[in-house]
Amino acid sequence: MNEAWRDFRAAAGFLTILPVARDLELTGERLARSMGFFPAVGLALGLGLVVLDWLLGALVPRPVLDCLLVLVLIVVTGALHLDGIADLLDGLAGGRGDRERTLKIMKDSQVGAVAVVGLVMLLLLKYLSLYHIPPEQKKAALMLMPCAGRWIQVVLAAFCRYLRPEGGTAAIFVDQAGERESLLATGTLLLACVVLFGMKGIFLLFLLGLAAMLLIRYFEIRLGGVTGDVLGAASEMVEVLSLLLVLAVV
Known part of the structure; x- marks a missing residue:
């Protein structure tokens, strides 16, 4: 139990800016x-x-509050995944089908017009989706969104190969994560879906699983695998998708 708690703290320390894992030795394993x-x-x-x-x-108008909730999630996670989707969009737009050129552009710290437009539209879609979710489902949607967004990272890491031969932060996860991690992550998401949405939650999980299969297939064909930017981008995309599915299904 203590070891599991340490692993949870390590995950929280990596995914957020919260100082919850400073006393841990964050080895690759x-x-x-x-x-x-x-x-x-x-x-x-x-x-x-x-x-x-x-x-x-009771203090803030609903539209403003939903915007604040999106902003708080960005701040607590250090905008890590937004940086990933910006790099991915720039790479896909500028790579023009060339994998090596795409990866080179993704590594460039400069942000292009496509990335800016993509970030604006993604955040707008996330905000509008959250705003239009009925009040009785709002709390469940707020729980599902970040859970599903981090679940897709585990799935991609477990079933895709890492692309950059020189290595990178995400290489530790992609090279070593496997069946244990994907089963634990999927079990957590399944439990969350059922508790939050009842039997409709199983259908939500099915749709999220279908989206995961499509993303795996797309990144394998388009890039040949994943990088840290891809994992972060997928997290943002699935967060938005989970809100849209709540709107459509629940």
Whole structure:
């Protein structure tokens, strides 16, 4: 139990700016093992959003509050995944089908017009989707969104290969994460879906699983695998998708 708690703290320390793992030795083995707890960290983030929603619900107009909730999630996670989707969009736009050129552009710290437009549209879609979710489903959606977004990282890491031969931060996860981590992460998401949405949650998980298969297939064909930027981008995309699915299904 103590070891599992340490792995959870390691996952939280990696995924957020919170100082919860400073006393831990974050070896490659521990970081890879901590991936199984990524969705659980997402649930903790979602719970924090639910508490904030409850505290400010009577003080702040609903449109402003939903915008604040999106902003808080960005701040707590250090905008890590937004940086990933910006790099991915720039790479896909400028690479023009050339994998090596795409990876080179993704590594460039400069941000192009495509990335800016993509980030604006993604955040707008996330905000509008959250705003239009009925009040009785708002708390469940706030819990599901970050949980599903971190679950997709585990799935991609477990079933795709790492692209950059020189290595990178995400190489630790992609090279070492496997069946244990993917099963633990998927079990956490399944439990969350059922508890939050009842039997409709199983259908939500099915749709998220289908989206995961499509993403795996796309990144394998288009890039040949994944990088840290790809994992972060997928997290943002699935967060938005989870909100859209709640709107459409629940």
